[in-house]
Amino acid sequence: MPLTLHDTLSRQPKTILPMDGQTLRFYCCGPTVYGPAHIGNFRTFVAQDVFRRVVEKGGTPTRHIRNLTDVDDKTIRDSQKAGKSLSEFTRFWTEKFHADCLSLNLLAPHVEPSAVAHLPHQIRMIETLIERGHAYAAADGSVYFKVASYADYGRLSHLEDRELKLGASSSAGAVDHDEYEKDSLADFALWKARRPDDGPNYWPSPWGEGRPGWHLECSAMALEYLGEDFDVHSGGIDLIFPHHENEIAQSCCSTHGHFARHWFHVTHLMVDGGKMSKSLGNLYTLADLEKRGYSAAEVRYVLISGHYRAPLNFTFHSLDAARQALQKLAKFDKALQERGCPALPATQSLSPGPFAEAWQVLNDDLNVPGALGAIFATLNKTKPASLSLDEALAVHSGLHFMLESLGLKLPVPSQDLATDVPAEIADLAERRWQAKNAKDWPTADSLRKELESLGWLIKDSKDSYQILPK
């Protein structure tokens, strides 16, 4: 079953097949490591992760590259503010990022190149662009890409006549005073000449000391690790313009390739119906949510619970819903285990089995919410206790095939959570049990109420009872 995915460039759904017939090569724009990534950033990375998992589950190996932007205005500014060297500063945030990725069950990219580590590659690309007449050095030592030299500029973002429309832009007046050297307002920096406030963060180049422009790193690293031509390029929807537009221009002008064949963009996450922003106080990191008692798995569930091309509204209620949904899956899995299935399939599941519909839906433009719906529909009509062992094993294997495709790890069912019950609580519970057995309902009920107010719930069964944290 081939995966189809919407392509931003052609605005059409396209079948995803590796152009070399073997490995699907794809590049994702990674984070700028100057602070903790927020859940909006992670919506994109999680969507890319599901994409990779579905491709691999479908039987196609992948080569996944995701860069780290470890030199730009923000990293330079904030590292100096923190009194740290750029590399020390970005290493710290890179490690934080990796820890979050691990918590969210993101598969590590095959290569995670950093901009600073690929300066020669970027310089080489600039030299080629200058030789071919697509770039020019300004008097101050900066180098710019000449947008007018590339006829196809604007195809991705559909802004063919950008310069004419600049007057309508609200930010048109905010021309960067440092970029007055440009021939045209539309031209963008490939190399930025050293400035006093860069501190010690500059490198030598044929045009003098300075640092690479942001757009260039992705082009250079994609070329290095994927070649001139590769299958899929991905990022947040905000990167379409100018970042990806510029990447296409640089890459196509410095090689003879077509660059990425397919563009996969993930729509932004909204919070409480609006944009996430620090000033509104609704910008959350994974750590913020964990502090409030939510697990990374629950966050992941919320992030994939909307289609990647539709805006998704993040709320705490949706986190609570995710918790219950995961519990429902976990309880079903437990029931299968009680029917004789192993905790996890002995080997990686190879087919969706009874969840074929969910798998099919998932392969139609990565419709995760549709797939989740189909999974629950199958769940609701399957009674583990009434299955033969073979049937149970097929359901179990299919379920895990789908969970692996979505990168969902099941929590421990809440009633199985081992908790330390304080002696005082255990004592109250025991007294209530005695009262109950003595049919002294008023005493039993008041003790149960007391326990509840202390944060503990009692779950009775025939011959015993369980104490659970509320």
Add this chain to the structure above:
RNA sequence: GGCGAGGUAGCAAAGUGGUAAUGCACUGGUCUGCAAAACCGGUAUGCGCGGGUUCAAUUCCCGCCCUCGCCUCCA
């Protein structure tokens, strides 16, 4: 102003030219001394608004309203 995405039950969110998946919440039942948990049910005559096409539209077409994103370095 230009380009793009979206408006479906209390919340979230799929989907289809023939009468609306799924999760949460709510609610009825079974069970229980009563609860909780679990299990079995129920819950949008309706899919932003107004026209049109059609035997039939939430789904196609036209117009309008609203929300969100981008328009030079924000995933």
